[in-house]
Amino acid sequence: MSTHKNLKYNFLHGMKDGVPIGLGYFAVSFSLGIAAQSAGITPFQGLIMSMLNNASAGEYAGIAAIKANASYIEIALLILIANARYLLMSCSLSQKLSPDLPLIHRMLIGFNVTDEIFGIGIAHSYPLPPSYMYGASAVSIPSWALGTMFGIIAGNMLPVNIVTALSAAIFGMFIAIIIPPCRENHFMLGVILVSFLISSLFAIIPGIASLSESVRIIILTLLIAGAAAIIRPVSDEAESEVTSQKEQEA
Amino acid sequence: MNHSVWLYIMVMALVSYLLRVLPLTLIRKQIKNRFIKSLLFYLPYVTLSVMTVPAIFSISENPVCGIAALIAAGIIAWITSNLFLSACVACITVFIIGMF
Numbered sequence: 001m002s003t004h005k006n007l008k009y010n011f012l013h014g015m016k017d018g019v020p021i022g023l024g025y026f027a028v029s030f031s032l033g034i035a036a037q038s039a040g041i042t043p044f045q046g047l048i049m050s051m052l053n054n055a056s057a058g059e060y061a062g063i064a065a066i067k068a069n070a071s072y073i074e075i076a077l078l079i080l081i082a083n084a085r086y087l088l089m090s091c092s093l094s095q096k097l098s099p100d101l102p103l104i105h106r107m108l109i110g111f112n113v114t115d116e117i118f119g120i121g122i123a124h125s126y127p128l129p130p131s132y133m134y135g136a137s138a139v140s141i142p143s144w145a146l147g148t149m150f151g152i153i154a155g156n157m158l159p160v161n162i163v164t165a166l167s168a169a170i171f172g173m174f175i176a177i178i179i180p181p182c183r184e185n186h187f188m189l190g191v192i193l194v195s196f197l198i199s200s201l202f203a204i205i206p207g208i209a210s211l212s213e214s215v216r217i218i219i220l221t222l223l224i225a226g227a228a229a230i231i232r233p234v235s236d237e238a239e240s241e242v243t244s245q246k247e248q249e250a
Numbered sequence: 251m252n253h254s255v256w257l258y259i260m261v262m263a264l265v266s267y268l269l270r271v272l273p274l275t276l277i278r279k280q281i282k283n284r285f286i287k288s289l290l291f292y293l294p295y296v297t298l299s300v301m302t303v304p305a306i307f308s309i310s311e312n313p314v315c316g317i318a319a320l321i322a323a324g325i326i327a328w329i330t331s332n333l334f335l336s337a338c339v340a341c342i343t344v345f346i347i348g349m350f
């Protein structure tokens with residue numbers, strides 16, 4: 001097969017795997033749009049925000065900060081915390097790329113490392129072809145960005161009681177991300193319940209309650225996740241990932 | 251002080267991009283430190299938890315809406331792990347309780 005045909009095959013393969021991801025993204029980013037609308041973000045701003053960020057938790061955190069008129073430093077720190085997991089994902093993904101892959105491809109792949117795109121990238125055989133990632137991104141990015149835009153438009157047009165109900169959607173999704181791992185990992189359930197409790201207390205205790213939403217999220221996340229990491233460090237999954245990948249190569 | 255939404259978006263995009271691109275370009279290594287790895291493992295769950303509570307309680311003027319939505323979505327997520335279904339249940343709960 002010629003290189004050109006390979007390129008096309010990998011791109012189309014990526015697009016195919018990107019379709020279910022894109023459909024899910026549309027629903028999530030639509031709810032994100034509902035939240036963005038309440039922060040006064042315009043449909044066009046939402047479109048660009050989602051096109052450039054590709055992150056549900058990160059963007060929601062950003063929206064909350066924008067709503068509270070936070071400082072630029074605050075929002076930068078908040079995004080750093082909310083999206084820190086991508087650092088870990090990109091580190092794993094870098095092991096999946098051919099060592100001589102040119103810089104420009106690494107820079108382009110890096111643009112759209114999301115939980116789901118990372119997932120299909122890691123599941124792909126070694127070496128991961130960049131065109132596969134571009135195919136998946138060609139479907140997922142527009143669907144993510146348009147979903148946000150339509151969410152904001154819907155938020156502007158629908159009656160207040162419907163918008164109020166729809167604004168619960170993003171929380172329902174967050175809950176569906178944090179709860180399922182708790183079935184097997186009871187320590188995680190404890191971490192989440194403690195987070196709920198301390199977070200609520202922080203919002204009522206005099207003095208602390210005057211902290212801005214973004215500062216509260218930053219402090220609580222670092223404190224609780226840091227404590228959890230000390231009490232119950234995770235096993236070396238990432239190590240075994242590399243080992244199994246090397247076995248495949250051999 | 252009033253901030254520009256566009257500048258907010260650019261700051262968000264820059265930080266998001268750097269987190270993703272640096273390990274692929276400059277670092278190109280696995281993270282070995284167990285504490286850092288564990289911290290990065292717990293971060294998203296804790297961030298999502300503290301962003302959900304107490305914010306969900308102020309969805310509508312009646313805090314019962316948010317409390318009920320949290321419990322209903324939690325139960326559905328525990329049983330089905332389905333993102334879309336949990337979201338729908340949260341919305342419907344808020345809508346129905348909001349009618350009273």
